[in-house]
Amino acid sequence: MKNWLVCFLGFIILKAIAAQETATREELNKKMLEWHNEFRSKILNCQLEGQPQAKTMPNMTYDEKLAETAQKWADICTFGHDDAANRNPGGYGYVGQNMAGSYTFKSGFDLWISEHEHYDYEGNLCANGKVCGHYTQVRQFSNCVLILLTH
Template sequence: MILLVIFPAIIVVVASYECEGGKLTPTERKNIVTQINKYRSRLIRGKLKNKDGYLMPKGKNMLRMRWDCKLEKSAQNWANMCVFGHSPSSERRGIGENVYAYWSSGSVRDLKKTAGTDAGRLWWSELEKYYSDNPSNNLTSEVAMENILHFTQMAWGETYKLGSGVDHNIVMVARTLVFICHYFPGGNMVKDLIYELGNPCKHNKDCRTKRCSAKSGLCKK
């Protein structure tokens, strides 16, 4: 007698951090994604405080971020200009942008390895430095004026893709490193919720996308 046992196929999707023509390594890309997802997870689980010392409200339907090579290409194109400022919005419709620059009289080449997480840490620190208590969690025009728009873009609940670019140059006697992140869909829409209030997901049914990462409380798209 022959017993035939058939196991169901299990498909595992592995995130790719390989992008053709970029200046970041796969490890640097992965570190950037890991950092922002840890921040977003702690935020919606009510673990972080604003500048007034109040815990941020818990949230639901916060999407888990993933790397996007097209966004990396657009961010890299602007980083190559070595300009400390935003690219024309007409050239990145629907895409959000954060900009970071570092000046030094010494070499900035080695700083590239941690530029992404250094920038992310600085942008996210706006929460504790400048973000006033805002129970409604709406991005009002008053809130937008508090110097917190780098943080709110990183925390925007409906954003789920990002890509970054980096470059360095010598301007006069100063050496400059510029790091750019592009996000899709772009956030910071005045009068919209920064993220939806509620409880982080524990099961797939808790997510609008029907896919939950229970450990982080983030929804997958």
């Protein structure tokens, strides 16, 4: 069994507030991978103010089996995280989940990465009253798989 912390990144976009995006799911997955890998490259190259340079930062990839598992959760139409018992699909060890409700996929992603402003790397904690767990998921060294879901 692989001991990877996998970033299970699902966007749940409520149809009532979501703008129409004309891209196909494959195009959106490609864009999300591009955004993640570009951002992770900034961390690797010490280009993120206030954050230390990563020693290594592998590119993320797409995993169809995780996508199937994630889609089952999205189909339930509950905005929240899946049970911990269901976060070990495909032998990945533990699968983290990031979600966002946003008008566009890019603005949801930007919300996640903006959390770096509130993250203290040395202390491994967020500023008091702030959220930074989405950012730490995106920057996690061992993350290797990205899945995009819409609802």
